[in-house]
Amino acid sequence: MAKRIDVSGLHVYYGDFLAVEDVSMTIEPRSVTAFIGSSGCGKSTFLRTLNRMHEVTPGAYAQGKVLIDDMDIYGPDIDPVTVRGQVGMVFQKANPFPTMSIYDNVIAGARLNSRRMSRSAADDLVEESLRGANLWEEVKDRLGKPGASLSGGQQQRLCIARATAVKPSVLLMDEPCSALDPISTLAIEDLIHKLKEDYTIVIVTHNMQQAARVSDRTAFFNLAGPGKPGKLIEMGETSQMFTRPEKKETENYITGRFG
Amino acid sequence: MSTTIRQSPEPDTDPLEARHGSLPRRFPLALLASCAAVVAGVLLAFSAFGALPWVLLTAASFTVILVTASARVEGHRHAADRLVTALVYGCFLLALAPLVSVLWTVIDNGLDRFDPYFLSVSMNGVLPSMDAGGAYHAIVGTLAITGMATLISVPIGLMCAVYLVEYAQGRIKRAITFFVDVMTGIPSIVAGLFIVALWIMLFGPGRTNGAAAALSLAVLMIPVVVRSSEEMLQLVSRDLREASYALGVPKWRTITKVVLPTSAAGLTTGIMLAIARVIGETAPLVLTAGSSAVSINWDLFDGQMMSLPVFIYSQVRMGGAVNYERAWAAALTLILIVMLLFFLARVIKYLFAPNR
Numbered sequence: 063m064a065k066r067i068d069v070s071g072l073h074v075y076y077g078d079f080l081a082v083e084d085v086s087m088t089i090e091p092r093s094v095t096a097f098i099g100s101s102g103c104g105k106s107t108f109l110r111t112l113n114r115m116h117e118v119t120p121g122a123y124a125q126g127k128v129l130i131d132d133m134d135i136y137g138p139d140i141d142p143v144t145v146r147g148q149v150g151m152v153f154q155k156a157n158p159f160p161t162m163s164i165y166d167n168v169i170a171g172a173r174l175n176s177r178r179m180s181r182s183a184a185d186d187l188v189e190e191s192l193r194g195a196n197l198w199e200e201v202k203d204r205l206g207k208p209g210a211s212l213s214g215g216q217q218q219r220l221c222i223a224r225a226t227a228v229k230p231s232v233l234l235m236d237e238p239c240s241a242l243d244p245i246s247t248l249a250i251e252d253l254i255h256k257l258k259e260d261y262t263i264v265i266v267t268h269n270m271q272q273a274a275r276v277s278d279r280t281a282f283f284n285l286a287g288p289g290k291p292g293k294l295i296e297m298g299e300t301s302q303m304f305t306r307p308e309k310k311e312t313e314n315y316i317t318g319r320f321g
Numbered sequence: 322m323s324t325t326i327r328q329s330p331e332p333d334t335d336p337l338e339a340r341h342g343s344l345p346r347r348f349p350l351a352l353l354a355s356c357a358a359v360v361a362g363v364l365l366a367f368s369a370f371g372a373l374p375w376v377l378l379t380a381a382s383f384t385v386i387l388v389t390a391s392a393r394v395e396g397h398r399h400a401a402d403r404l405v406t407a408l409v410y411g412c413f414l415l416a417l418a419p420l421v422s423v424l425w426t427v428i429d430n431g432l433d434r435f436d437p438y439f440l441s442v443s444m445n446g447v448l449p450s451m452d453a454g455g456a457y458h459a460i461v462g463t464l465a466i467t468g469m470a471t472l473i474s475v476p477i478g479l480m481c482a483v484y485l486v487e488y489a490q491g492r493i494k495r496a497i498t499f500f501v502d503v504m505t506g507i508p509s510i511v512a513g514l515f516i517v518a519l520w521i522m523l524f525g526p527g528r529t530n531g532a533a534a535a536l537s538l539a540v541l542m543i544p545v546v547v548r549s550s551e552e553m554l555q556l557v558s559r560d561l562r563e564a565s566y567a568l569g570v571p572k573w574r575t576i577t578k579v580v581l582p583t584s585a586a587g588l589t590t591g592i593m594l595a596i597a598r599v600i601g602e603t604a605p606l607v608l609t610a611g612s613s614a615v616s617i618n619w620d621l622f623d624g625q626m627m628s629l630p631v632f633i634y635s636q637v638r639m640g641g642a643v644n645y646e647r648a649w650a651a652a653l654t655l656i657l658i659v660m661l662l663f664f665l666a667r668v669i670k671y672l673f674a675p676n677r
Contacts, residue, residue: 118566120490147569157560161582171568174578228568
């Protein structure tokens with residue numbers, strides 16, 4: 063189910079403005095890759111190009127190649143909608159659909175696409191996804207309640223369940239814990255550990271301890287200079303990145319000497 | 322608080338709290354009552370009692386005494402608070418006064434003739450001065466014309482708003498927004514004239530009917546629907562749209578299944594306001610549907626149609642006592658229909674409410 067992502071020579075633009083310059087990297091399947099770097103260095107923007115979400119912003123586009131296994135997601139005959147079905151996303155702010163119950167939120171991917179599904183298949187999918195997101199025990203007695211009635215951490219896990227219910231092969235997480243308390247953060251991190259058995263996971267985080275705890279590989283992004291585009295500075299095994307980074311810039315950032 | 326240097330008289334309590342006293346909780350109410358009594362007494366003593374001077378003098382003396390007392394006892398900030406509170410309540414009552422007055426006048430005058438008979442018969446075969454007849458034909462006309470206008474303008478207005486919010490960019494968006502704004506400002510009689518001219522062009526003179534009236538109302542209604550729907554759709558956060566896109570849902574499904582349901586309650590309110598805005602229109606209806614129909618006509622495409630506002634207008638013009646009674650009763654009917662619509666909107670709002 064999990065797939066490898068191969069990015070080569072990717073430039074991301076907002077209109078005339080080059081936001082991210084020339085990124086090439088390989089993201090391994092069944093592993094967690096963390097993106098770190100200061101605010102505005104383009105790591106979220108780059109993450110959003112991996113499922114063509116950045117195109118939602120008017121004027122934004124990308125040049126280069128992103129291969130998910132063998133599919134070039136920027137190929138001429140590729141519909142961004144099918145890409146997003148393959149590459150799920152969890153956002154910084156939990157965003158369950160306010161008009162839907164917990165149950166409907168989980169199967170929103172199928173419901174919104176009017177995919178027909180038998181009642182029992184839907185029940186099974188909801189239970190499986192909620193169990194997968196470590197949320198089943200907490201909500202199994204109130205599946206009909208609105209999704210917004212849950213706590214922030216639970217809402218975020220609901221969003222993860224919703225993302226996994228469409229069976230993607232890659233899961234992108236854009237600072238999924240930045241609005242959560244330490245206990246909820248721990249719950250999400252445990253979940254990430256569990257999910258990486260089935261998915262390719264990419265996570266953007268500002269929390270370096272979190273990157274060190276959850277990820278197998280880490281990529282460090284930084285601005286080439288004030289007003290210049292963001293760049294990938296260095297990428298490697300997390301253990302190595304946090305102990306013996308190759309570049310001086312990475313070491314400065316990780317040890318807190320700047321940024 | 323811990324950095325306060327000055328020593329307070331009672332070290333145990335918070336210095337900011339302890340430095341001044343406060344007026345008793347019931348003081349404003351008691352003061353208001355006594356002001357009202359004293360002012361009434363003085364006015365009666367000079368035998369110049371009237372409702373308006375009584376209310377104004379009471380309000381003025383109450384505010385002055387309350388603020389002065391508060392300034393002496395409670396301090397500057399509390400006095401300012403009391404003053405502004407009094408002003409806000411005053412403005413609220415001032416704004417409410419005409420509303421209550423209108424409602425009261427209409428109910429008081431309208432109830433004379435407002436009964437099942439009035440609601441169930443037309444003016445067919447009734448001479449204007451006879452003590453008979455009702456507004457059934459006008460109710461029929463109002464419902465049919467406004468209903469058709471709503472059917473025309475809600476889909477157009479809603480789709481225009483969706484286009485503006487979700488798709489339009491740059492110059493086209495600015496142009497459409499500009500023209501919608503211009504349309505909002507069209508005087509209703511001009512909309513009526515426009516449709517009359519159109520009908521003369523299409524069908525020849527003297528062929529206007531209920532459909533023409535509905536269309537002229539639609540011209541007035543569309544921009545209102547567009548503006549209110551646009552604002553409601555913009556309230557739906559980007560997060561929700563992105564959440565839907567991220568699940569592999571195409572844009573059109575996101576709009577129909579996430580954006581529209583999420584804003585359904587607000588959209589309904591906006592549409593109801595637009596209906597309320599046009600249901601009382603008179604000028605375009607006089608021009609298009611005529612002002613002399615007396616019989617029940619459900620057919621929008623044939624013949625003249627009476628409507629409640631035009632009924633009121635034509636009855637008042639006849640000038641007899643019974644005509645005035647009919648006009649007031651029709652006004653009451655119109656208000657009741659609008660209230661019924663708003664009640665319906667509440668029900669719909671409740672059914673679509675996100676967190677039930």
